[in-house]
Amino acid sequence: MEHNQLFDAIIIGGSYSGMSAALSLGRSLRKTLIIDDGKPCNRSTPHSHNFLTRDGATPGYIAEVAREQLGAYPTVSWLNQRAMHAKRDHDMFVVETGDNKIWHSKRLILAAGIKDLLPGTPGFVDSWGISVIHCPYCHGYEFREKRTGIWADAERTLHLAPLVRNLTADVCVFTDGKTVFDGEQRNKLRQLGIRILEQEIGSLEHENGRLKHIVLKDGQSVPLDTLYAAIPFEHHTAIHRELGCVETAQGYIQVDAFQKTTVPGVFACGDNSSGMRSVANAVLTGSVTGAMVNKELADEGLFAAMP
Ligand SMILES: Cc1cc2nc3c(=O)[nH]c(=O)nc-3n(C[C@H](O)[C@H](O)[C@H](O)COP(=O)(O)OP(=O)(O)OC[C@H]3O[C@@H](n4cnc5c(N)ncnc54)[C@H](O)[C@@H]3O)c2cc1C
Incomplete structure (x- = not known):
């Protein structure tokens, strides 16, 4: 089913980065549609840290407060759906959702995060976000002076090692059978x-x-309180590829300082376009995105109105 309404912006992904972009847009009176299927990456973690005013809150609570505050802006709409495809059609973007509906907008914001590819090692999935962690700033303080492991490739291990060693003297590194x-x-x-x-x-x-x-395969058992694990990721959706957005060598959507992708009119924010993975960074890049989309639309309106 085709919807006649033309939104100023459609945001794919309604977590911290997407809602932050929507806040700037709602406050700028922009007609904005957030499409979200409710699977933020940090949902397994009991407490989120290092985001000012919400240090130690649950991930769900932070999102709940954000959603409630967005509710004050009547030009922002929410759709609980999965965005399946998107394409450009002349001056508009056309987004198809899982319920076979079609939505149109002047700008498109990709805020869909990334999907961690958790290894099948027994116990890993159950511990992810609780004691198997990804970042010293998010959870390191809670495990200070604890028995700590790092499981990552050489580059990431060398990056993490001094940061983790600063938090605890008891650190070991696992290579899982590889000489790295x-x-x-x-x-x-x-x-x-x-x-x-x-x-x-x-x-x-x-x-x-x-x-x-x-427990190592040679039978050795290493007592541990926490493990930093650097694992691969994939994008939740191939929409950015359908649109022709270039990716960085690390696999993120390439953006400039204004969160513009390589495709005019398409912006990206949050985890899908940055290795600095935190709620604070998602909120920052989302906020910049909302402001930049508004600026583009405002300039466009101004020039269109000129004689
Ligand atoms: C286990 C874990 C613990 C963490 N702990 C912390 C912490 O303590 N402190 C901290 O600052 N950071 C933490 N982080 C990092 C932080 O959670 C992320 O940086 C942040 O969630 C990124 O926000 P985002 O909006 O980019 O993506 P996400 O929060 O992952 O949200 C993406 C949203 O897009 C939706 N989506 C995806 N594809 C589609 C689609 N096709 N259609 C519609 N919707 C779609 C998803 O359902 C989801 O709601 C943690 C991360 C993990 C994995």
């Missing part, structure tokens, strides 16, 4: 007092997501 470090990298880790365990990982033993041990 060269001599210089090994020396750096040794200088930090970090052990390297190169055996394959068998399972993560836990109680309700709280890590107890990592």
Whole structure:
């Protein structure tokens, strides 16, 4: 079914980045449609940290307050649906949702986040976001001075190691059966007092997501309170590719300082376009996006009105 209404902006993804973009747009009287299917990436974590005024709140509470505040802006509409496809049709974007409906807008904002590809190692999924974590700023303080592991490739391990070592003296690194470090990298880790365990990982033993041990395939059991895991990701949707948006070498949607993708009229914000993965960054980039979309539309209106 085709909807006649032309929105100023459609936002695909209604979590922190999408709602932040919508706030700037709603406050600018822009007709905005948020399309969201309700699966933010941090939903398994009991408490979210390091976002000013909401430190330690549940992820759901932060989203709930945001949604409530957005409700004050009558030009912002919400659709609980999955966006399936999007394309440009002359001056408009056409978005198709899972209920086979079609929506039109002048600008398109991609705020769909990323999907973590969790490994099948027993115990990993149950502990993800609870004691298996991705970032020292989000959860490191809660595990300060605890027995800590890092499971990542060499580059990410070397990035994380000094940050984690600053929080606790008890750190070991897992390579899961691979030889990932060269001599210089090994020396750096040794200088930090970090052990390297190169055996394959068998399972993560836990109680309700709280890590107890990592059991290696050679039978060794390593007592651990937390594990930093750097895992691969994919995009929730291929819509940015359908539109022709370029990706960075790391797989993020490429944006400029104004959150513009390489396709005119298409913006991206939040995790899908930045490796700095945090609620604060999602809110920041969303806010910039909303302002930039409004600026483009305002300039367009101004020039159109000129004789
Ligand atoms: C386990 C875990 C714990 C974390 N803890 C913290 C923390 O303590 N502090 C912190 O600052 N950060 C934390 N983060 C990072 C933070 O959660 C993210 O940076 C933030 O959620 C990114 O916001 P976003 O809006 O870009 O994406 P998300 O929050 O992931 O939201 C994307 C939204 O888009 C929707 N969507 C996707 N595809 C479609 C589609 N095709 N159609 C419609 N809707 C779609 C999804 O359903 C979802 O609602 C954590 C992340 C993880 C994974």
